[in-house]
Each structure stands twice: as structure tokens, then as C-alpha cells.
Amino acid sequence: MNQERVRATYLVETPYSLERAAATIAGEQSTGTFTSVPGETDELKAKYGAIVEHIEQLAEVDIPSLPGAKPPAGHDGKYRQGRVTVSFPLHNFGPSIPNLLAAVAGNLYELQELSGLRLLDLDLPQSFTTRYPGPKFGIAGTRKLTGVYDRPILGTIIKPSIGLSTEQLSELVKKLALAGMDFIKDDELNANPPCAPLEQKVKAVMEAVERAADATGKKLMYAFNITGDIDELRRNHDLVVKSGGTCVMVSILSVGLSGLAYLNQYSEVPIHGHRNQWGMLTRSPLLGIEFTAYQKLCRLAGADHLHVNGFNSKFYESNESVLRSIQACTSPLLGGYHSMPVISSMQWAGTAPVTYEATRSVDVMHLAGGGMLAHPDGPAAGFESMKLGWEAAVQGFSLDSYAKQHPPLQRAIEKYGRG
């Protein structure tokens, strides 16, 4: 029998002792139920039971983070927080992401012994590599396809998200491609809507991309949003590839990790993984999942690119948390599985320095929607300003001083830097 184990680390809050809470977690998610049943022998428990590996006490609080916990009789009014690591025998579920989730998450979030539970990290055994080959392109493959090696891959998001005619879209893409842009993505709101069917969009966009490539010698990567039901994923992917497209995008939480892994079985171009809806799994500090854990599953399932928000974004997330996400995506996982972190949301040239200062890396995709398209001198100048922002950051110049010699950057600062 396979002796590999999965280790799951949780942030726990409980009106019980941490030891009791940890034991409940381990029991609930392996051999136990609320009452002993015939057959739950010591031998069975030893072979199949989850084990509490480690408990680290953290704070005590007076107010429970989540509702519905039922304190024990004689409760002292304290809710104990701690970091708990539990290990599960892999042979209970096998190297299967869907069944892993039932084990490491399952019913835990609803237990009345807990007033908070957050999955912080997952340590997965090597067997997962046999089932999930992971990203086929990642950072290196994306650089090769775009021909961009020495700086971040810079791109934009089609805005307005929805409502552009095929002709307007085609014109916009052509203009951006002629300006030398590296990458464009559909908005996550725009996949294959009745008002702009994917088939028409792919045709119009790829014509613009190819014609611009003839002129510039550089082929822009366009991430077509192929999000849809399972059978549509394949149809949409094939449509993009047959038309010469070099990237497909999915909303991971829309198609599920299973849908992503399914797409990755036959995909021939990088998969751009968008994480919209993610906030609902993570914004409550003592609930859900930390991105550190979730991104491992996205990488296993095959996301070549993975959205991580951006520094100084329009979202609630702190820069520290964004940095952790970026570093997580490129950290070792089972000997590989690097995804390219995608930075977006209220980005413009001026967010390059803060990003580089924190990450000291150019192995990111940096996307600006309005921050490029609404540049006062047009999208091409917007793209130029982003390149300049990164040049300044990498060379250690202040943005303002660099802008003095570089009008597109100066104009970007005037537009976006006075907010």
C-alpha cells in the first residue's frame, strides 16, 4: 500500500482546545463520524486515519471570527487560533485534485467545533505528477512564443469589456499589434456571448494579428477567453488554434480545476488562467483558502499564466499579499510546474517601479487595460509608457526623472499619476 501522504496546513480558530479541534479535523476527514461505528478498528485507524502532525498556538480572541461555533460547556469565552498541520494517507483518495479537495476541505468549513478555518498550504506527494503533467509552456514557452526575453511581457485587456463591434475590435487589435504590443487578452466578462460570437471574434482578431505581424515581424499573443461548458472548451480551443491563435484563456473558478485539467489534456497553446470569483474563497481572513495553497492546484491542473492581482490595484488585497502570490507561482512544486504570474487591475506605467522593487523579477506578465488604452496619446503610447516604466524601474531611475526624457511616460504620469 502506498505510504505517501498529503500534508495540509490550516489556520484554525476554535472555542475548544487546539488539540481537540485538530483531532476533530483529522477524524472528520478520514475514518471518523460523530459516533463510533462498528468496523472503526484501531488497525483501520492506523492505516487510513489522518494524523495531526503539528500544532502551533497563535492568538486568543474574545469574538469568534465566523458564526455558528458551539462552545463546550463551561467555555472560558476564549477562541483559540493556531496553525495546525494534518497529514492524510494518499491511498485514501489518490492523486486526484477533485478527491483531494473533498479530503482537505470537505465538510471542515462547516464544523461547529470551529469558528474559523483557512487552508494555508498543501504539501503534495510526487504521485500527483503522474496524473497532472502541468503547464506545457509556462514562463519559458510564453517568452518563446512572444519573442520577449529581457523584460516583462506587457499587454492590455480589451476595454470596454463588452460591446465593441467586430470591426472596432479588429481595428483596435491591429493598432496595438502594429505598435509592437506583446499580449492582449479578452476581458473575463467577454467569452463567447451572443452579441459577439467567439468564431467571429477569433476570425477578426487573428486577421488583424497576422496582418500586423506581416508588417512588424512580431506576432502578438492574444488570449481568447474560451470559458464555457466542458464540451465548448474543446471546440473553442480548436477554433483558436486552427485560426493561428497562440493563447487561450479560462476563468478557472468558472470551469473548475477539473475543467482546467481537462483542457490541459489537449491544449496546444498556453492557458491563461484568470481567477475571477477568487475573492469569495479568500477575503474572509479565517475562512477559505490562501492563494499559496490554491495556486499549486492551478499549476498542477495546467495554468501557464496565473492572475495574481497587482500592486496598488483597485482591489482590497495588500501589496504584501500580491507579492506572496507572485513568489508562490514561481516557487518549486514537485520539480517544476512554474506558472507566469499575471499582474493586473488598475495598472499603468507607474506601477512598474513598485512591482519591480518588491519582486526584483521581470518574469511577470504586466497588464494594463484602461492604463494603456486610455493613454492621452492613444494605446500605442500607452504601451510605450509601460515599457519605459519598466526600463526606469530595472535601471533604478525614478519615474519622474526618467519621464523628463520620455514623453509617453510623462503623459502617462499626467493622466494616471495624479489620482
Next chain:
Amino acid sequence: MNQERVRATYLVETPYSLERAAATIAGEQSTGTFTSVPGETDELKAKYGAIVEHIEQLAEVDIPSLPGAKPPAGHDGKYRQGRVTVSFPLHNFGPSIPNLLAAVAGNLYELQELSGLRLLDLDLPQSFTTRYPGPKFGIAGTRKLTGVYDRPILGTIIKPSIGLSTEQLSELVKKLALAGMDFIKDDELNANPPCAPLEQKVKAVMEAVERAADATGKKLMYAFNITGDIDELRRNHDLVVKSGGTCVMVSILSVGLSGLAYLNQYSEVPIHGHRNQWGMLTRSPLLGIEFTAYQKLCRLAGADHLHVNGFNSKFYESNESVLRSIQACTSPLLGGYHSMPVISSMQWAGTAPVTYEATRSVDVMHLAGGGMLAHPDGPAAGFESMKLGWEAAVQGFSLDSYAKQHPPLQRAIEKYGRG
């Protein structure tokens, strides 16, 4: 152009005015971004923009429910809660569950204008029926397959969840089937693990079921947990059906709503929808999704049975919330799509009266794991005690008085009723 709209109702909390927050939600999820871009014309907004339909003020609070909201300058320290309804043109995404999610949830949970957001309900237009045919069996089909018409479908969950040998499992199932049990399900922790491959399990269980049916004339419904990656779903389903099985189970959040809809395209038996992991989407009161909204998507995607927790369960959820979930599952949706609510978690004969008193309905599946299998006189007596509990409830007898004439119920009360 299609004029159908989707209406989404949210519970919102914001340091801004509710009007401003509602407008941000509508803009972010349709034509807007953080800055105006060329092309976002009034005509485009009129055709593709989301519309704020209704705002209802609720409480004001001093402490934000979620972290990361950025109050405006001169903020009065108050966070306003309200119910906001926004409508989206269907032609922005079409009748597609994955793309609907990107629109009605999307990035909203992360906006710094909000300190809380919960999707309360969804009003979907008729077009969804053309894409999603929904449950093929539902309540009526499940009753027909089990032959149980005048009371809840009573069943158990295999416990210990994991670790029984094929022989032990087969013996247990045979004993329960001979006792006349209606329904058994695999635990959500036990799908197709290396330690007990589904193929062996299906063979052993169906042999026991068929042999018992030969003796009793009644064929027990066994919900095999076929949760797995997308390609496994079909293989596993076909294995069950070929072996004479009459039900398959999936963890909906493991396979995703897309995975469920995919399975429903070819399934030939009822789909038992387990909602483990659901707590992480719903336990924080001002985050995530209310089950009222989520169950509609599960029904569209084809869940014939849908878990709703149970009264007086081991979970944090209140009985009122469980009742709302039960009623939601059988409420009209686009002219049909009824799912059978599945009540479970720490259930036993004694939870029948409270369930019936609240629901006044026997159109439920009532499952007891330990509450049946750990009955002092064995699982058959456990099943008998559940039937007796419902008889007492429906006929209006108190449990204790009914137990005086019915030893299996008396013994259940002695075991489970003194907690």
C-alpha cells in the same frame, strides 16, 4: 438582439453610499473599468451596461465585515449595508453558467469599495432551459426507482468512510439491503481511491444489492461516488450503469458546476449532488453566496438530489437556514428543475420530528450514517428506527410515546437521544 436580463440580488456593505457601491458593481461587471476608455459610448452603455434595479437600505455598522475596504476621504466611519439588485443583459454572456458566474460574481468580491458582498439570489431568464435540461429524475424519478412513495427516502452513508475491505462493504450492504433499506451512499471521502478501486467496489456492492433484491423484491439505490477528473466521470458513470447501479454521486464543488452539467449530458441514472466544501463559500455572512442562489445553478446543471445539511446537525448552520435550503430546492425554477433535498449530518430517528415539523413534507431524502449503523441492535434496527421516527412525526405522536410500543425507536433514543 436578445432583451432578456439576469437579475442578481446582493447583500452589500460599503463605506460609500449604497448608490455609489451599486453603480460600481454595475459598471465593473459590464462596460466599465477604473478609468473611461475610448469607445465606452452612451449607446454602448445603454445596450450592454448593467442596471441598478433596486436598493434597499439595511443597517449601518461601525466595523467593516471584511478587511481591505478603502473608505473615501472624509468618511464618517459608517459602513452601510443594503440589498442591491442589478440586472445584466443576457446577450453579454448568454445562457452559460460559467460565463454567468464571471458576470454576477467575477471580481466583485475583491473591490475595495465594498467591505462585504454576498450573492443572495439570481433571477434567470428562460433561455437557460435551452442549454441546461436539468435533472432527469428529481423527486418523482427517484421515488419510482426506489419504490418508496409515501414517506422520505431513508438511507445511510457507508461508515467508516474509508478503510472497509470489499468483503466487509459487500456484507454490510447486503445486510442493509435485506433489511429493506431504500438508499445508501458512499462517503464523499471515498470515491475511487487506490485502496478500494471503484471497479471492485461497484462489483461487490451491486452483487450484494442484486442478491438482496432477489430475496426482498426491492432494489436498494446505491449512490456510487464517481467524483474525479472530467474523463473519469464518464468512465465511472458507465461502469456503474453497466453493473446495474441506479445512482451516481459527485461532489459538486470538486467537479464544478461545469463538470456536473457535463455528466448530466449523458447520465442515465439520478445524480446525487454532494455539496462538501460549500461552507467556504457561505459561512462568512457578508461574503460568498447564499444557498438560495447556488442551488438554482446546481439544479440547472442537473443535480437530482442535493445535500442541504440537517436539523440539529454537527454543522454550524441554523435550522432556519436548513429549512430555507430545503424549500429552495423544491421551489419553482423556470418551470421545473426540482431536486430532492438530502438531509444529513448527525441524523437519527429523533431528528425526523423536528424536520417534519419545519418542512411539513416527506419529499426529502433523510440520511443517517452513524445514526443508523451504530444502532445498538444493528443497522437493520437503525433503519427501522428511522421509519418509526417518521411515522411518529407524520402521525403527530411524540417520539417518546411512540417509542413505548416500538423497541427499535426506544433503543435509538437510548443511544442517540441522551447527548
